[in-house]
Amino acid sequence: MVSAKSALYYATHVNELRAIIQWTTWHNPVHERNEAKECETLKECFRLLNLTSRSFAAVIKELHPELLVPVCLFYLALRGLDTIEDDMTIDIEVKEPLLRQFDVHLEDESWTFDGNGPNEKDRELLVKFDVVAKEFNKVKETYRAIIKDITKRMGNGMADYAKNQDHNANGVKTIKEYELYCHYVAGLVGEGCTRLFVEAKLANPALLNRPELMESMGQFLQQTNIIRDIREDHEDRRYFWPKEVWSKYVTEFGDLFLPENKQKALNCQSEMILMALKRADECLFYMAGVKEQSVFNFVAIPQSMAIATLELCFQNYDMFDRNIKITKGTACSLMMESTQNLQLVCDVFRRYARKIHRKNSPRDPHFLEISIACGKIERFIETIFPTQTAKTLSAGSSATSTAVAGRPPLSEAEAEKRKEDEEAKWDVIYIMVAVFGTLGLISILMIGAAWFFGARFDLAFGALKNGNFLPPKTPQEVSSVASVVSSKYEGAVHSEL
Amino acid sequence: MATFKKDEKVKSLGHVVVTGGSGFLGHHIVSLLSTRGACTKITALDLRTDANPVDGVQYETGDITNYDAMLSLFQTLKPDAVIHTASPHAMNNKNHDLFYNVNVNGTKTLVRASQEAGVKAFVYTSSASVIHDTVSDLVNADETYPLIMGDDQPEYYTTTKAQAELHVLASNRTASHPNFLTAAVRPSGMFGEGDVQLLPPGLSAYYRGQTKFQLGNNENLFDFTEITNVAHAHHLALAALLASHDRDASGLARPLDHEKVDGEAFFITNDSPVYFFDFARMVWAAAGDQTQPSQVWAISKDIGLLIATLMEWIFWIFRLGKPNLTRQQVKYTCMTRYYNIDKAKKRLGYRPVVGLDEGIRRGVKDALYRGVVVGQPMDLKGKKEQ
Numbered sequence: 001m002v003s004a005k006s007a008l009y010y011a012t013h014v015n016e017l018r019a020i021i022q023w024t025t026w027h028n029p030v031h032e033r034n035e036a037k038e039c040e041t042l043k044e045c046f047r048l049l050n051l052t053s054r055s056f057a058a059v060i061k062e063l064h065p066e067l068l069v070p071v072c073l074f075y076l077a078l079r080g081l082d083t084i085e086d087d088m089t090i091d092i093e094v095k096e097p098l099l100r101q102f103d104v105h106l107e108d109e110s111w112t113f114d115g116n117g118p119n120e121k122d123r124e125l126l127v128k129f130d131v132v133a134k135e136f137n138k139v140k141e142t143y144r145a146i147i148k149d150i151t152k153r154m155g156n157g158m159a160d161y162a163k164n165q166d167h168n169a170n171g172v173k174t175i176k177e178y179e180l181y182c183h184y185v186a187g188l189v190g191e192g193c194t195r196l197f198v199e200a201k202l203a204n205p206a207l208l209n210r211p212e213l214m215e216s217m218g219q220f221l222q223q224t225n226i227i228r229d230i231r232e233d234h235e236d237r238r239y240f241w242p243k244e245v246w247s248k249y250v251t252e253f254g255d256l257f258l259p260e261n262k263q264k265a266l267n268c269q270s271e272m273i274l275m276a277l278k279r280a281d282e283c284l285f286y287m288a289g290v291k292e293q294s295v296f297n298f299v300a301i302p303q304s305m306a307i308a309t310l311e312l313c314f315q316n317y318d319m320f321d322r323n324i325k326i327t328k329g330t331a332c333s334l335m336m337e338s339t340q341n342l343q344l345v346c347d348v349f350r351r352y353a354r355k356i357h358r359k360n361s362p363r364d365p366h367f368l369e370i371s372i373a374c375g376k377i378e379r380f381i382e383t384i385f386p387t388q389t390a391k392t393l394s395a396g397s398s399a400t401s402t403a404v405a406g407r408p409p410l411s412e413a414e415a416e417k418r419k420e421d422e423e424a425k426w427d428v429i430y431i432m433v434a435v436f437g438t439l440g441l442i443s444i445l446m447i448g449a450a451w452f453f454g455a456r457f458d459l460a461f462g463a464l465k466n467g468n469f470l471p472p473k474t475p476q477e478v479s480s481v482a483s484v485v486s487s488k489y490e491g492a493v494h495s496e497l
Numbered sequence: 498m499a500t501f502k503k504d505e506k507v508k509s510l511g512h513v514v515v516t517g518g519s520g521f522l523g524h525h526i527v528s529l530l531s532t533r534g535a536c537t538k539i540t541a542l543d544l545r546t547d548a549n550p551v552d553g554v555q556y557e558t559g560d561i562t563n564y565d566a567m568l569s570l571f572q573t574l575k576p577d578a579v580i581h582t583a584s585p586h587a588m589n590n591k592n593h594d595l596f597y598n599v600n601v602n603g604t605k606t607l608v609r610a611s612q613e614a615g616v617k618a619f620v621y622t623s624s625a626s627v628i629h630d631t632v633s634d635l636v637n638a639d640e641t642y643p644l645i646m647g648d649d650q651p652e653y654y655t656t657t658k659a660q661a662e663l664h665v666l667a668s669n670r671t672a673s674h675p676n677f678l679t680a681a682v683r684p685s686g687m688f689g690e691g692d693v694q695l696l697p698p699g700l701s702a703y704y705r706g707q708t709k710f711q712l713g714n715n716e717n718l719f720d721f722t723e724i725t726n727v728a729h730a731h732h733l734a735l736a737a738l739l740a741s742h743d744r745d746a747s748g749l750a751r752p753l754d755h756e757k758v759d760g761e762a763f764f765i766t767n768d769s770p771v772y773f774f775d776f777a778r779m780v781w782a783a784a785g786d787q788t789q790p791s792q793v794w795a796i797s798k799d800i801g802l803l804i805a806t807l808m809e810w811i812f813w814i815f816r817l818g819k820p821n822l823t824r825q826q827v828k829y830t831c832m833t834r835y836y837n838i839d840k841a842k843k844r845l846g847y848r849p850v851v852g853l854d855e856g857i858r859r860g861v862k863d864a865l866y867r868g869v870v871v872g873q874p875m876d877l878k879g880k881k882e883q
Contacts, residue, residue: 362775362789368775375769375772378718382636386637388637393633393642
């Protein structure tokens with residue numbers, strides 16, 4: 001139910017409420033899954049998807065029918081890995097082989113696992129994992145190979161981290177390690193998805209030749225989550241912010257949360273955000289390679305959410321105190337904008353880049369670099385959707401009408417337009433002259449009339465010079481002003497008398 | 498500058514003459530080429546000799562508008578290449594004859610003398626303003642934009658730079674001198690150590706206490722270029738011209754149209770456009786400014802123009818000279834002006850070697866050290882470390 005707090009929030013943020021209503025009433029899925037044709041095991045898979053994913057389930061279920069099931073199963077496979085990796089109640093001796101052989105379990109229609117701790121929220125997925133395997137074996141061979149490959153590599157990567165005592169005790173050390181970790185948990189997902197899209201002919205195959213683009217897609221999402229979740233991860237004793245970064249600001253990681261280190265924490269935060277922000281232009285580049293609407297929505301929604309989350313975190317100390325997340329209203333309006341076309345997503349990125357830029361402070365050690373990163377996003381958008389080129393210089397700018405030797409003379413329309421502009425300019429000037437002239441004339445007449453009837457401007461100026469800007473209120477004040485003035489301008493006053 | 502080391506086997510540029518070699522950019526080119534050991538010999542040519550000359554560089558004084566003097570100098574020196582940076586200061590001078598004489602006549606004289614003395618390559622320092630009418634926005638502008646000069650160009654200085662550039666590029670591979678190759682570099686918003694036009698006036702605004710004001714919404718991106726990068730681009734352009742010259746000499750085919758450097762102009766920037774006031778704030782912060790974004794009072798462009806217009810009138814009526822705020826300043830600070838430098842990246846292999854951040858820190862320190870900032874605390878002058 002809607003809590004009183006959120007009711008109050010949306011009462012004061014009507015635009016966000018509008019976005020929620022619009023999204024829930026107007027959004028039509030690009031494709032809808034046909035439940036009638038689904039068998040029991042597949043239905044069960046979608047139930048597990050709803051159970052384990054809050055944000056992804058919706059976009060996955062709207063995917064193109066060709067990829068609907070493969071991507072759903074891909075998600076469940078990775079979620080299964082994650083559930084094993086995350087569970088600290090599983091002994092490493094058990095965990096390591098499970099992770100490394102998970103790609104085999106994925107095909108084994110009899111394999112299930114009930115070794116998760118009772119508090120593990122996604123426990124049920126592994127308990128019923130045989131349904132996933134049954135569906136997986138029905139999928140096209142090419143898709144299966146991609147999913148297996150990524151699952152195997154991610155499982156091995158996770159096993160390496162799980163086994164690494166040093167990593168478990170001290171967290172991520174260098175920026176390189178940090179990016180490698182993000183590569184295993186997100187960059188690989190980006191690769192897997194891209195290969196699936198290209199295989200289904202729903203994305204430009206050129207994306208596979210630019211692996212840094214799909215890597216950035218994953219890195220951007222993962223880094224944003226790691227930045228936002230710092231408080232929660234700290235409480236769970238998991239350390240993903242690289243020591244190479246935070247050690248520049250504090251000696252112990254926990255010190256970031258001390259109130260006296262507030263400024264240091266914010267400086268450290270901005271360095272982390274900068275690192276993620278540098279990936280944003282490559283994410284836009286990637287999205288330009290997607291051909292099909294449902295796939296576009298699938299990749300664009302999380303990216304828009306991520307840049308909005310970065311903006312929410314930037315220079316926001318609340319992030320160190322509690323979990324923060326973008327409001328549901330913002331999320332809905334972002335989803336509306338991310339389910340149409342690349343230009344709107346670019347607008348989202350530019351809007352949030354400018355918001356970040358506006359909060360950027362010169363006291364921050366990364367001030368200029370953040371400004372450059374925001375500028376880079378804007379400039380990249382200009383390369384996809386130019387607002388100006390040599391041929392289409394903005395109309396009305398005199399650059400359109402330059403006469404360089406050898407250039408064709410102005411076209412008639414241009415000359416006409418120029419003449420009109422010129423006339424309009426002079427019209428404005430004449431009106432201004434008339435207005436100010438009239439005002440000036442009236443002023444002169446009034447002042448002259450006042451002078452004619454004996455107004456003493458010299459006395460008035462004299463009083464102003466002495467600092468009496470307000471008219472005197474009491475008779476005493478009048479007389480005192482008069483006496484000061486008269487003593488100064490005795491000659492004048494006498495002649496008056 | 499990690500890409501170039503003295504002992505690396507890089508083909509020498511031979512004997513290079515740098516005109517304006519004691520000026521802001523010329524000095525940096527001379528010192529960069531010298532540090533890199535890129536030439537067999539460097540001659541710096543200027544009206545005056547350098548206040549802090551670079552070791553191992555020959556300094557010559559001479560007037561580039563004097564054809565006889567230039568020809569005899571070049572015939573004596575027999576340079577392989579010329580980098581032509583000499584130009585009068587654009588800001589402090591309204592002398593049209595001087596601009597025309599130095600920029601157009603001087604350049605024509607140098608080109609002719611170079612051709613006749615058998616110079617192989619000629620790099621001309623143009624300006625990124627040659628495509629700008631001083632009013633319109635330039636958004637990711639590239640070299641396909643037309644030159645703006647004559648009546649359409651309010652800045653006469655820019656007209657003369659554009660005319661000189663046209664002449665230099667037209668002199669590439671002419672029928673009479675087919676082995677004389679030319680290129681033009683168009684830097685945008687140069688700043689750095691030794692700078693008098695950008696950082697010192699910017700810093701003065703800080704010492705006058707103007708850091709809490711902002712004109713416009715500060716969403717306009719602007720390109721600035723650290724001076725070492727501009728020098729680096731000249732080095733690359735010259736090396737490319739000489740390489741083409743050598744290809745011609747050894748009978749190889751000419752470079753293709755999309756890769757040729759000769760006869761071409763190149764925009765050069767730091768490849769990182771920033772919001773105009775962010776650059777200024779970084780400069781101020783480097784000098785110690787503590788202003789927070791929340792303390793800044795933003796004046797919209799229209800209000801700024803109105804105030805500037807009123808001030809210009811008042812100052813004009815009472816003959817008070819130049820006001821603190823002019824319409825041109827308002828327009829410049831609210832203008833978007835950045836360039837697409839893909840051409841320089843692809844054909845010259847250009848990448849900035851000094852970042853904006855580092856460049857600003859160095860440049861600000863240097864400006865205060867030299868004591869050229871109006872209103873600066875004079876105890877910073879001549880002080881090495883702050």
